[in-house]
Amino acid sequence: MDTAQWSRWWNRARYRIYAPVYDWLAWPLERGRRRAIEGLAPATDDRILLLGGGTGLDLKYLPAGAQVTVLDAVPAMIRRAKARTRRLRITVDAQVGDARALPFDDDAFDAVLLHLFLSVVSDPEAVLAETARVLIPGGRASIYDKFVPEGEAPSLPRCALNPVARVLFSDFTRRLEPMLSGPRFELVEHRDAGLGGLYTASIVRLRAEAGS
Numbered sequence: 001m002d003t004a005q006w007s008r009w010w011n012r013a014r015y016r017i018y019a020p021v022y023d024w025l026a027w028p029l030e031r032g033r034r035r036a037i038e039g040l041a042p043a044t045d046d047r048i049l050l051l052g053g054g055t056g057l058d059l060k061y062l063p064a065g066a067q068v069t070v071l072d073a074v075p076a077m078i079r080r081a082k083a084r085t086r087r088l089r090i091t092v093d094a095q096v097g098d099a100r101a102l103p104f105d106d107d108a109f110d111a112v113l114l115h116l117f118l119s120v121v122s123d124p125e126a127v128l129a130e131t132a133r134v135l136i137p138g139g140r141a142s143i144y145d146k147f148v149p150e151g152e153a154p155s156l157p158r159c160a161l162n163p164v165a166r167v168l169f170s171d172f173t174r175r176l177e178p179m180l181s182g183p184r185f186e187l188v189e190h191r192d193a194g195l196g197g198l199y200t201a202s203i204v205r206l207r208a209e210a211g212s
Contacts, residue, residue: 007122012074014168015054019076022055025115026091030057032193033115036144036201037061046110049134051099051127052117052163056081059088069109070094071102100126115144119170122178132184137208141185144193144201147176180204 005025018025037058042048044065048057048196053070054077062068069093078094093170097103112131118124131141148154154162154173162172180187185204193201 004122005009008073010167011120011122015074016076019055019080022077022080022209023057025056026057029116029194029199031100032144032199034060034061035191036115036142037113039191039201039203040111040113040140040142042111047108049104049109049112051112051114051131052121053081054116055092056084056092056094058113058115059090059092059111064090068092071097073098075149091117100130102130102134104134106133109135110136110139112139112141113144114141116170117145118143118173118176118179119145119147119174124174126211128179128184131207135206136207140161140188140204141204141206143176143204144199145176146170146172146199147174149197149200150175150177176200176202182198183207183209183212 015022042063044063047067048062048069050056050068050070053072056070059068059081070078070079073096074079075096078096080094081094085094099117099121113134114127114131118127121127135141148158158172165172184206186207187202188205189203191201193199
């Protein structure tokens with residue numbers, strides 16, 4: 001097993017372990033999650049994809065009537081997302097899949113949510129490439145996560161915690177801007193999303209020429 005394969009295996013294994021308590025662990029991040037979706041301003045007739053959707057914590061903030069798909073690599077997470085849809089009495093397509101090779105057609109979605117995911121997944125650039133493929137030209141993506149601010153070096157606490165954090169949760173030292181440096185996306189909005197600026201909410205739009 002090479003490094004990339006091990007990383008993918010470990011991501012799935014650790015989130016399978018976390019699945020029963022994930023909602024409790026993620027509770028402090030709810031305010032930022034809600035603010036991120038408010039910034040995206042999804043419409044009632046949007047087709048929305050939740051990538052790395054976990055237990056479906058974003059679902060209650062989405063508009064009624066939207067066509068929603070949840071995809072996660074961990075079956076235990078998808079089972080809990082399906083249970084959440086039953087509690088919320090909504091219809092959602094929740095399925096297991098690989099965000100680096102999405103099982104959807106080109107131009108299939110109006111909006112994509114990438115919440116607490118790009119700092120976890122082993123190949124975020126591949127995820128963004130697939131996000132661009134399935135978005136319509138001009139489609140939007142909401143990125144809510146913890147990135148090192150542009151133009152700043154990672155703080156000493158980030159660097160000190162990162163070796164353990166990368167094994168247990170996610171990478172504390174990733175930067176958003178290099179992931180968006182290609183021609184596909186333009187940054188529309190970027191704001192503080194809580195915990196003293198550690199988390200940010202960004203809205204990016206797929207350039208029309210990128211989707212053509």
